[in-house]
Amino acid sequence: MSLQSTTALLLIFLLCFPFLALAQGRRSRVDIIVRGGTVVTMDAERHVIRNGAVAIRAGRIVAVGEQAEIDRKYIAPDVIDATGKVVIPGLINGHTHIPMTLFRGLADDMDLNEWLTKYIFPAEARNVTEDFVRAGTQLGLAEMIRGGTTTYCDMYYFEDAVADETERAGVRGILGETIIDFPVADNKTNAEAMAYTERYVKKWKGNRLITPAIAPHAPYTVSEEHLRAIRAFSNRTGAPIVIHVAETKKEVADITRDHGASPVTYLDRIGFLNDRVIAAHMVYPTEDELAILKRLNVGIVHNPQSNMKLASGVAPVPQMLAGDMSLGLGTDGAASNNDLNMWEEMDTAAKLHKVFTGDPRVVSAEQAFEMATIRGARALHMEHEIGSIERGKRADIVIVDQDSLNQTPFYNIYSDLVYSTKAADVRTVIIEGRVVMRDRRLQTLDENAIKQRARIFRERILRSLAPQGSQPSGN
Numbered sequence: 001m002s003l004q005s006t007t008a009l010l011l012i013f014l015l016c017f018p019f020l021a022l023a024q025g026r027r028s029r030v031d032i033i034v035r036g037g038t039v040v041t042m043d044a045e046r047h048v049i050r051n052g053a054v055a056i057r058a059g060r061i062v063a064v065g066e067q068a069e070i071d072r073k074y075i076a077p078d079v080i081d082a083t084g085k086v087v088i089p090g091l092i093n094g095h096t097h098i099p100m101t102l103f104r105g106l107a108d109d110m111d112l113n114e115w116l117t118k119y120i121f122p123a124e125a126r127n128v129t130e131d132f133v134r135a136g137t138q139l140g141l142a143e144m145i146r147g148g149t150t151t152y153c154d155m156y157y158f159e160d161a162v163a164d165e166t167e168r169a170g171v172r173g174i175l176g177e178t179i180i181d182f183p184v185a186d187n188k189t190n191a192e193a194m195a196y197t198e199r200y201v202k203k204w205k206g207n208r209l210i211t212p213a214i215a216p217h218a219p220y221t222v223s224e225e226h227l228r229a230i231r232a233f234s235n236r237t238g239a240p241i242v243i244h245v246a247e248t249k250k251e252v253a254d255i256t257r258d259h260g261a262s263p264v265t266y267l268d269r270i271g272f273l274n275d276r277v278i279a280a281h282m283v284y285p286t287e288d289e290l291a292i293l294k295r296l297n298v299g300i301v302h303n304p305q306s307n308m309k310l311a312s313g314v315a316p317v318p319q320m321l322a323g324d325m326s327l328g329l330g331t332d333g334a335a336s337n338n339d340l341n342m343w344e345e346m347d348t349a350a351k352l353h354k355v356f357t358g359d360p361r362v363v364s365a366e367q368a369f370e371m372a373t374i375r376g377a378r379a380l381h382m383e384h385e386i387g388s389i390e391r392g393k394r395a396d397i398v399i400v401d402q403d404s405l406n407q408t409p410f411y412n413i414y415s416d417l418v419y420s421t422k423a424a425d426v427r428t429v430i431i432e433g434r435v436v437m438r439d440r441r442l443q444t445l446d447e448n449a450i451k452q453r454a455r456i457f458r459e460r461i462l463r464s465l466a467p468q469g470s471q472p473s474g475n
Contacts, residue, residue, distance in 0.1 A: 027075040030057040031433055034397060035067050037082030040413060042089050042374045042388040046366075048413055054087060056395040059208065059433035064389050078435075080428060082399050086417070089388050090150025090172075090396035090431060091342040092376035094301035095242075095280040095330030097156045099128070099136030101143065102457050103335035112248050112310045120335060124157075126464040127457075128185035133158040135453045137165040142445045143340045145171065147423035150396040150431045152340075153278060153301070153330070153380055155215040155242045157186040160200045163210045169444045170436045172396065174278070174380055175204075176215025176242035179230060181222055190226055194233070201239045209432060211382075213278075215242040219263050220254050224270055231272050240276050240381065246289075247281035248312050264289035273298050278380060280330060283313040290319060299326045299379035302371065304348045306332030317353050318362040328376030329368075346372050346418045365418040395433040401425045 032055075039052030041064060053070035055063040063070055100120075107119035133156065144152060151172040154162060159177040166173045177197045178184065187193035197214050204212040216222040216230050234241050246252060246263045259266045264285050267273050275297040282300045285293065293300060302315050320327045329345045331337050350368040354360050370376075377387025385394050400421060402410060407420045429437040436444050 027073055028055075028062075030055045030062055030074050030076045032056040032078045032080065032395075032430065032435070033070060033074055033076040034080045034082050034087055034399065034430075035070060037085045037087040037399060038402070038413065039064060039087045039389060040089075040369075040417070041390060042370070043390050052087065054389060054395075054397060056397075056430070056433045059395055061389060061391055061393050061395050061397075063391060080399065080435075080438075084403060085427060086400045086402050086413070087389070088148075088398050088400060088417070089373045090386070090398050090429070091148050091372050092328060092380065092387065093144060093149045093152040093330055093340060093342055094278070094299075094328035094376050094379050095303055095332055096140070096152050096154045096340065097333030097335070098140035098152065098154050098162060098340075099133040099156050099158075100333035100335040101139040101340070102127075102132060102136040102454060102461065103333075104338045106335060106461070108309070108338070110310075112312055113250060115310060115336065123461060123465060124185060127461050128157055130158045130161050130186075132457060133161045134165055135450075135457055137162050138169070138445060138450045139454050140334065140340055141166060141169045141171055142442060142447055142450050143334075145169070145429050145437050145442060145445070146426065146440075147341050147343060148398040148400065148426040148429055149340065149342050150398065150429065151377075151380070151382070151386055153213075153242060155217070155280075157184055159212075159215075160196075160203065163200075163204050163207075163212065167207065167209050170209070170431050170434050172209050172386070172394070172431060174211040174213050174240055174242070174382075176213035176240070178215045178217055179222060179226065180217040181226065194229070197233070197239075198237075201237050205237070205239075211240065213240040213242050218244040218247070218251065219267060220251055220258075224259070227267070227272050228270060231270075231274075234276055238276070240278055241272075242278045242280070244281055245279040246284040247307075249284065252284050262286065262289065264292055268292050268296070275299075275381060280332075281307065281312070281315065283307060283315045285316065287319075290316070290323060290325070294323050294325050297326060297381075299328065299381055301328045301330040301376075301379055302349060303330045303332040303345075304352050305345060306336045308348070308352065310336055314352065314356045317349065318357060318359075321363065321367055326375070326378040326381075327371055328379030329371045341423050342372050343421055343423050350418055365412070365414040368418045369414050395430055397430045398426060399428040401427050 035053035039049040041047045053067040055074040153174040155176045201212040204210045255263045273296045278299040280301045331340045346368040350363045353363040374387035377383040
């Protein structure tokens with residue numbers, strides 16, 4: 001290029017630069033723009049925006065709309081191309097015991113009582129330490145991120161360590177320290193457990209990702225006196241309460257025998273239930289009890305696959321949906337599921353209730369997706385922060401491929417998401433405005449190291465359960 005040509009180009013650039021700068025200056029700077037995909041907002045009107053975009057700044061959604069509109073108003077150093085993909089709110093796993101990933105497949109094909117008393121409680125007594133909890137939590141977090149879960153609600157021991165690993169991985173959690181009326185791994189008495197929980201809640205309260213909670217195991221493993229104390233603790237600290245309720249027929253029979261009322265009625269009678277309670281399973285509430293749960297806005301979490309596997313029963317989900325109750329979906333722990341895959345839970349929830357009721361219209365694909373997003377957020381009492389892609393909400397967003405063989409051809413967005421999409425179709429995950437998986441590569445966790453550590457714990461668990469003098473088995 002000649003000197004004259006170079007000079008002419010430079011002159012043109014200098015003349016145009018003020019106009020380019022002015023045009024750019026009119027656009028607000030954000031951290032991330034996700035553009036070009038089909039945005040399934042799950043807002044009140046259930047807007048689906050073809051060729052949409054989302055602008056993110058400081059962990060919040062600042063705008064959602066058509067791509068051309070977002071491009072005109074915003075500029076970002078990180079622009080994620082979602083063309084040909086679906087952009088959805090992060091999935092919400094409403095009930096887990098995340099460190100129990102290390103017990104995945106340990107004991108299967110038995111009812112809840114036998115599973116707990118003969119296998120899980122002994123395995124926990126011999127193996128659960130803080131190191132165990134950290135390793136299992138990392139394994140569960142990696143699995144959930146890969147499947148597009150951005151928020152989960154947990155109940156286990158050493159929950160402070162669970163919180164630590166969860167924050168480090170950049171995942172959102174409502175994390176409950178277990179209270180149970182017998183000695184367990186982290187606390188041997190109720191007084192120790194309550195003191196631990198006091199410190200734990202104080203430490204994490206106000207954290208942008210972690211909501212510390214208190215988690216009485218169930219009304220059959222925690223006394224009335226201790227349940228009342230837990231409610232008082234929640235009133236004083238504002239901590240959510242996570243609990244199993246009405247999970248099995250045996251539980252209902254035992255509580256009715258011991259307290260003269262079935263579980264929900266009993267808990268209501270002692271003043272335990274309110275809008276900070278998150279009740280898992282809820283398989284056997286009566287019609288009157290559903291009215292109590294609705295009136296008090298108790299969050300309910302349906303766990304279809306775990307309930308099926310343990311033959312616990314089928315929750316009255318169609319009635320709960322008809323009553324517009326705060327109902328979410330959960331996987332339960334990986335020891336009774338055996339994974340943390342919310343795509344499977346959505347698919348199962350829709351199909352289970354169709355066959356159980358004999359009505360193919362109940363629990364539609366859209367309703368199943370609601371239970372894993374905005375209605376699931378209601379169940380955790382967090383619907384004003386998460387569960388939909390709306391301005392002002394936390395930037396928890398998942399980008400899903402839409403061109404895999406199992407998704408081809410495409411007709412209906414909710415049908416495709418619930419009945420066709422798999423965890424492996426999740427491409428990119430953003431939580432609190434931070435990319436924690438990009439193009440299927442985990443950004444905050446070392447997958448190979450996590451799997452290697454989990455295999456070491458497997459050998460320890462097998463040795464701990466082997467009869468004295470024998471060698472551990474299993475390949």
